[in-house]
Amino acid sequence: MVSEFMLQQTPVVRVLPIWKTWMERWPTPADLAAADSSEVVRAWGRLGYPRRALRLHAAAQAIVEKHDGQVPASYEDLLALPGVGSYTAAAITVFAFGGRATVIDTNIRRVHARAVLGKALPSKSLTAAETRLAEALMPDGLEESVLWNAATMELGALICTAKSPQCEACPVQAECAWILAGKPEPDYVPRGQAWAGTDRQLRGAMMAVLREATGPLPRDFLLSPATADLKYPDENVPALENLKKLNSPTDQVIRCYNGLISDGLAQERDGKVSL
DNA sequence: TACTCGTGGCC
């Protein structure tokens, strides 16, 4: 469950080291539930999308309160937990408990789009038709379905990749609808995520400052970083230089600061901010 | 449906 949360939009190689130390520190849901959210967010480090850390923490608390500290094994119970959507609920059901559920992630969607539908890419967002297709393709038997989910995901992750698929090494190349159709181009151009100057970049820079701080910081560290380093000798916060360089407009700074507070990623007390 | 939300490795 922890690894699935971390793997939501984050590559395996970056998750592995964080996951190992995380599991040593908080080996059970009760351990994590009892931790301070500030420590949870700090331990999340630079994995990205830190709200996932908060949701994992909240999920651990829900497991303690409603499931006697045991991760539920049913898709329905899992889906009801904070931060657990259809993919994560299915993945835990299948890969942790060996149960039967239809796992649909970006890899599996891509494999289905190509091998079955003859398209270069799946639709922009998960459709009901894709879900129906995935359910229809999956074998009936329990054991076979578990293998099917794992195998299809691995095929998409390792061979049928987004950019340069290794069709020569693909076990189903002879029956791939996309290859048979002559590998037609995608019917849309994926829009890359903007980064420079975005709220996301600024939020990330603010979070980096908060993670590095050893205690509550004057809120001006985040709101007016250009002048904030003058009167706070006890703190060594390298990430502040980064935040300064962004030189973000005031309205954006306010918006992002308020966002961090309302998301629960940062807390303000007596004019000071902390995780 | 279409957005938002982090980060860093890679071609």
Next chain:
DNA sequence: TGGCCAAGAGT
């Protein structure tokens, strides 16, 4: 060197 994009969820 800089876009691309990676085991999504919530709104």
